[in-house]
Amino acid sequence: MTDAAVLDEDHPTASDQPLLRAHKRKRLILLLGVGLIAIAACWWIGSTLVAVDSESTGDAYTNVEVSQVTPLVGGPVKRVLVVDSQPIHAGDLLVELDDTDLRLAVDQAQAALGRARRQVRQVRENDANLAGQEDVREADQATARADLLRARADLDKAVLDEQRRQRLAGPGAISQEELSDSQTAVRVAQSAVSQAMARIAAARAGRASAGGARRANQALFDDATIETNPEVLAAQAGLNQARINLARAVIRAPVDGVIDQRRVAVGQRVQQGVPVMIVVPVENIYVEANFKEVQLSRVRLGQPVRITSDLYGSDVVYRGRVTGFAGGTGSAFAVLPAQNATGNWIKVVQRLPVRIQLNPAELKAHPLRVGLSMHAAIDISGAH
Structure with missing residues (x-):
């Protein structure tokens, strides 16, 4: 029997089966190796040519400066006209106190x-x-x-x-x-x-x-x-x-937003200066992204940011800008700071909160709420 007859794949014999399987394994291994090399090449190109011009983090969350609704006079509550999650506008009536006194x-x-x-x-x-x-x-x-x-x-x-x-x-x-x-x-x-x-x-x-x-x-x-x-x-x-005190018996919304943490009911006697609810101005939500300190050497104010949310997924992209840096890292203001005078201190890479302002039109088209998880990538290609 000749070699051509042994390797004839169209008409293999029983004795040719082991050779054919070995040949197929070699082809699969070769294809797998080529695929891994291609993936590695793509990763290298992305990390050296693309990723170098951006800094990204998944440690990012939405935040906003909430408005406290605080009675400026004390008295019994006559009416409560809002509930949690209710959208309101500035000037809307929230709570009315008994104004007899x-x-x-x-x-x-x-x-x-x-x-x-x-x-x-x-x-x-x-x-x-x-x-x-x-x-x-x-x-x-x-x-x-x-x-x-x-x-x-x-x-x-x-x-x-x-x-x-x-x-x-x-x-x-x-x-x-x-x-x-x-x-x-x-x-x-x-x-x-x-x-x-x-x-x-x-x-x-x-x-x-x-x-x-x-x-x-x-x-x-x-x-x-x-x-x-x-x-x-x-x-x-x-x-x-x-x-003025009589007028303050009617408590109105200070800003546009959504009611949250309502802690007042009809018949309750509220005290001056004790908050009864908050208004979350959802139209002013921004992103607080916690970047590692080693990522911030080329980050500057005004740089564009590409942002996605876990709520909408990668199909919805927000375009924001860097508007500020926190005055210190999260651990710096913790109750128990990371520094240890006993010598048992272990260095940990710190994260600094970066404030990112969102595009109001995009935020209106795809509303967000406070505390949602975000992914932020800052374009640093223009930084020197």
């Missing part, structure tokens, strides 16, 4: 404002009364001066009379009683002078007191009208605050 506060503030206006008018009218009192004290002072002049004149006359009687008493022309009367008259006149001087001092002090009281009263309304008086302004501010 707040309306009473407005009424009290209005009464306080009216009382302040009347008090200011009373103070202005008191100025005329105090001016009259000042004039009366001035007249008293003038009267006291006149009394002093008269008392001094009486004293001078009494002294002259006493001196004449002293001269007449020597030769016995008058009695001792008349001399004593003249001396008494001198002392009475001196006392009258002292009293007049005291009345002048009292009148002067009274006028000064009346002037001080008037100036103090004028200080309450000088350089101001009734409406611009500090007391009225303070009462008006109290009324404005009461009206």
Whole structure:
């Protein structure tokens, strides 16, 4: 039998079967080797010519700055008009509080404002009364001066009379009683002078007191009208605050978005400053991609990013841009930092969050929610 007969595949004999199987195995091994070489070549071309111009990570998630809905006044809840996952617009009514106490506060503030206006008018009218009192004290002072002049004149006359009687008493022309009367008259006149001087001092002090009281009263309304008086302004501010508090009994949405984490119910008494729900502005969602530190040497602000989500798969591609880098790695702000002073520290490649802004039109066409897994690839071909 010749070799040609042995290798004739069209008409193999039983003795030719082992040779044919070995030949087929060699062909399969050859094809497999060629395929592996082709795959390796494609991987090398992609890693050296394509991947070098991009940095990618699957450690990326959607995020957003949520808006807290916080009551600015406390009170019982009368109505709740939203539920979790409900889309809302800025200004929509979310919660309404019972405003009975707040309306009473407005009424009290209005009464306080009216009382302040009347008090200011009373103070202005008191100025005329105090001016009259000042004039009366001035007249008293003038009267006291006149009394002093008269008392001094009486004293001078009494002294002259006493001196004449002293001269007449020597030769016995008058009695001792008349001399004593003249001396008494001198002392009475001196006392009258002292009293007049005291009345002048009292009148002067009274006028000064009346002037001080008037100036103090004028200080309450000088350089101001009734409406611009500090007391009225303070009462008006109290009324404005009461009206603002009344308006705050109606809680509205601060931004467009979706309601989440609602923690309020009808009949509950909410406290000022305690959040009752959040609004997630889904139209402002961005991607926070955690790149390894060794990937960021050529990453710059403004570089384009190709993003896909696990929600829609690779068929939906978002095109974003790098807009910021975090101030530190995740481990740097952890409760237990990675650094260890005992010497048992093991170096681990750190990841730095990179903020990526999405295209609003693409985000509107394919909405996302916070916390979804994303894949981000930054084009660094233009970096130097």
